[in-house]
Amino acid sequence: MNDLLEFDGIELSYGPQRILSGIYMKCPVGNITGILGRNGCGKSSLLKVVFGSLPVPVRSVRINGQYLAGDYMKKQIIAYLPQEDLIPANIQLRQALRLFDVDPRHILEYFPEAEQFLSLRSRELSGGYRRIIEAMMVLHSRATFCLLDEPFTGVMPVHVDILRHVLTKAKERKGIILTDHLYRQVLSVADHLYILSDGRTFAIKDHEDLVTRGYIHTL
Numbered sequence: 001m002n003d004l005l006e007f008d009g010i011e012l013s014y015g016p017q018r019i020l021s022g023i024y025m026k027c028p029v030g031n032i033t034g035i036l037g038r039n040g041c042g043k044s045s046l047l048k049v050v051f052g053s054l055p056v057p058v059r060s061v062r063i064n065g066q067y068l069a070g071d072y073m074k075k076q077i078i079a080y081l082p083q084e085d086l087i088p089a090n091i092q093l094r095q096a097l098r099l100f101d102v103d104p105r106h107i108l109e110y111f112p113e114a115e116q117f118l119s120l121r122s123r124e125l126s127g128g129y130r131r132i133i134e135a136m137m138v139l140h141s142r143a144t145f146c147l148l149d150e151p152f153t154g155v156m157p158v159h160v161d162i163l164r165h166v167l168t169k170a171k172e173r174k175g176i177i178l179t180d181h182l183y184r185q186v187l188s189v190a191d192h193l194y195i196l197s198d199g200r201t202f203a204i205k206d207h208e209d210l211v212t213r214g215y216i217h218t219l
């Protein structure tokens with residue numbers, strides 16, 4: 001049986017503003033799970049809580065039914081691409097790959113031109129290049145589960161196609177949860193979809209659900 005990441009019982013408020021309250025989501029290895037939702041509904045917050053970088057009083061994150069204790073970030077069970085930059089601005093790409101324990105060949109296989117970028121600092125890369133390389137790093141990390149917050153955003157179409165290909169290959173050995181407002185790209189790779197609305201997750205059955213939840217007008 002494939003490893004399964006599940007989470008629920010997550011409660012998150014910012015002051016009086018309740019953000020998350022009725023979450024249930026699961027993602028087995030072999031699957032890509034997409035999360036959609038309106039601006040500000042809490043998608044990034046949810047990924048941070050599951051990764052462990054945003055502490056909350058109540059949270060249940062399980063792998064194969066076993067609760068994950070606080071040290072799972074160190075154990076590299078879950079890798080996370082934040083909406084913000086992953087690689088610190090002053091770090092050379094070559095150093096970043098070493099830090100994240102990613103073989104540069106995984107990047108150069110798809111982006112041979114990146115050879116000339118290896119000695120550049122992260123801040124010297126273009127935004128779109130930095131984004132796709134960061135997404136590739138997470139997908140080639142040792143973690144069994146990957147959380148990707150807006151991996152497609154800012155990436156040019158030919159590289160989006162490469163990323164979709166890498167995602168499809170990576171899911172053979174990983175479970176992947178991703179969110180992005182480039183929802184057609186999300187729809188094209190996701191095996192399961194949820195929409196986050198009113199602090200709760202709803203499994204999406206069809207496109208009509210996205211209209212009903214106020215995410216798209218119509219297709």
Ligand SMILES: Nc1ncnc2c1ncn2[C@@H]1O[C@H](COP(=O)(O)OP(=O)(O)OP(=O)(O)O)[C@@H](O)[C@H]1O
Pocket residue numbers: 014019037038039040041042043044045046
């Ligand atoms: N550190 C914080 N302090 C207070 N409020 C916050 C904080 N971080 C996020 N929020 C609020 O929580 C809500 C959810 O934010 P979050 O970034 O998780 O939404 P999102 O669904 O990822 O949005 P988007 O699609 O615009 O990226 C928003 O109303 C946001 O203003």
